[in-house]
Amino acid sequence: MTKYNQMRLYTVFIWCFVIWTYGVAITEAQQPGEESTILKIGTMDLPPYGWEDSQHEKHGIIYELNQEIGIRSGFSFTNKILPHNRMYQMLKNGKIDLISSQAHQAALDAGDKLAVQFTINVIVATQKGSGIQKIEDLKGQKLIYHHSASYPQLDGLPPKEIIRVQHYQQILKMLYSRPYNGGVFSEPAYYYWMQEIGFTPTDFGKVIMIECNKEQWIFVRKELPQKVRIILKQIVEDMYKENLYEALLKKYGKK
Numbered sequence: 001m002t003k004y005n006q007m008r009l010y011t012v013f014i015w016c017f018v019i020w021t022y023g024v025a026i027t028e029a030q031q032p033g034e035e036s037t038i039l040k041i042g043t044m045d046l047p048p049y050g051w052e053d054s055q056h057e058k059h060g061i062i063y064e065l066n067q068e069i070g071i072r073s074g075f076s077f078t079n080k081i082l083p084h085n086r087m088y089q090m091l092k093n094g095k096i097d098l099i100s101s102q103a104h105q106a107a108l109d110a111g112d113k114l115a116v117q118f119t120i121n122v123i124v125a126t127q128k129g130s131g132i133q134k135i136e137d138l139k140g141q142k143l144i145y146h147h148s149a150s151y152p153q154l155d156g157l158p159p160k161e162i163i164r165v166q167h168y169q170q171i172l173k174m175l176y177s178r179p180y181n182g183g184v185f186s187e188p189a190y191y192y193w194m195q196e197i198g199f200t201p202t203d204f205g206k207v208i209m210i211e212c213n214k215e216q217w218i219f220v221r222k223e224l225p226q227k228v229r230i231i232l233k234q235i236v237e238d239m240y241k242e243n244l245y246e247a248l249l250k251k252y253g254k255k
Helices: 003-029 061-073 084-092 105-110 168-177 187-197 226-242 244-251
Strands: 038-044 076-082 098-102 112-127 142-146 161-165 182-186 204-220
Touching (some): 038 061, 038 084, 061 112, 061 226, 076 084, 084 098, 084 105, 098 105, 112 187, 112 226, 112 244, 142 168, 161 168, 168 182, 187 244, 226 244
Parallel strands (some): 038 076, 038 098, 142 161, 142 182
Antiparallel strands (some): 112 204
C-alpha cells in the first residue's frame, strides 16, 4: 500500500469516527432526562372560545390563539379542548403545561401566571324596550348570569333577581323571549351567539359596558422549566402586541 493510499484510508477512518461520535451525542441528548419538549396545551370547552364540532374539527378564539403559541414555540405540541374543571385539575396535576384563563382562584391555585394573552370586555345586553341606559339602571332589575360568573360591579347595586344558566346561548334566548331585563356576557360570546342564533342588535336594547379590558392570562404548570417559560412568555407578549385577538373577535361574530 502506497503512502498516498494510507493517508486516504486514515482520513476515511477519522471521518467515520466523527460521524459515529456525533450520532452518539444525538442519541444521548434524546434520553429521558433530556428528551425534546412536548408542550401540552389545554383550551376551555366554551364557544366561542373553544369547542369541537360533530366532525371533530376544533374551533374558537382561544383555541386558535393557543394553537399559534404552540406553532411559534417550535416544540411538538398538543392542544386539547377540555371542560373547565378538568382543565384546571390537569394543570394543577402537571398533566398539561399551559391554559388560558382569567385570574380567578381556580386558575391561581392550579398554576402560575405567565403573561396577558388578551383583554376582554364584559357587557350587559338589555331587553328591547327596557329603557335601561346605564349601569345604575340595573339596580332592582332581573338579570341572567353564566353559571360560574361573578360581577363585583353589579353586586353593589344590587339586582332584584339573578338566574344562572349553563350556556351563553340560553342567556340570549331568555333575554329575547322572557321577562328578564338584562343578560351578562363576555363581549365575544354576545356577538358569536347573536350570529349563530340569527338575531341582530335591533332585537335587543342598549349594550352597557360593565368592565373594560379585563385581563385574560396564560397560566403554566408550577413545575414548568424556566427556559420553557422564557420562550413562551416572549411568544405571548409578541402576540398581544400584534392584537391577534381582535382579528379573531371579528371572525367569530363581532361586526
